Amino acid sequence: MRTTLLFATVIVSLGACAVAPAEHEAEIHADHAHVHGDNCGHVKVWHVDHWDYLHDGHLHFVHDGHVDEHVLEVTDANPDGEAPMDAALHADHMHGENDSHLMVRHGDHMDYIHDGRLHYVHGDHVDDHGPVTIEENS
Numbered sequence: 001m002r003t004t005l006l007f008a009t010v011i012v013s014l015g016a017c018a019v020a021p022a023e024h025e026a027e028i029h030a031d032h033a034h035v036h037g038d039n040c041g042h043v044k045v046w047h048v049d050h051w052d053y054l055h056d057g058h059l060h061f062v063h064d065g066h067v068d069e070h071v072l073e074v075t076d077a078n079p080d081g082e083a084p085m086d087a088a089l090h091a092d093h094m095h096g097e098n099d100s101h102l103m104v105r106h107g108d109h110m111d112y113i114h115d116g117r118l119h120y121v122h123g124d125h126v127d128d129h130g131p132v133t134i135e136e137n138s
């Protein structure tokens with residue numbers, strides 16, 4: 001036990017680990033040079049009980065001198081199953097390569113954020129994976 005605690009302490013003090021210490025539940029984002037905060041330019045996403053910064057599809061949670069890598073969990077509110085949307089709602093565009101909507105990791109896949117909803121392109125349709133709360137951070 002003593003060795004494990006010492007090892008976890010060394011990892012945290014180095015601040016460049018790819019895995020989380022024993023008391024951490026999230027992966028630490030190593031060598032993150034960008035400083036997230038008010039007016040950093042990244043959208044904030046409400047995640048469980050705190051705000052994460054959405055940076056290139058990744059959720060970053062800043063605390064205790066480092067950045068955790070978070071993922072939106074699959075829940076009853078944000079399921080990952082088949083939930084095809086009405087095609088008329090996407091008559092003006094289909095999410096894809098030239099889409100300007102933000103993307104975020106949701107479970108084991110990436111969803112688009114569109115009008116406060118998670119949209120997952122699946123085959124020839126879009127599944128609705130539930131609501132998401134975002135806040136612009138210019």
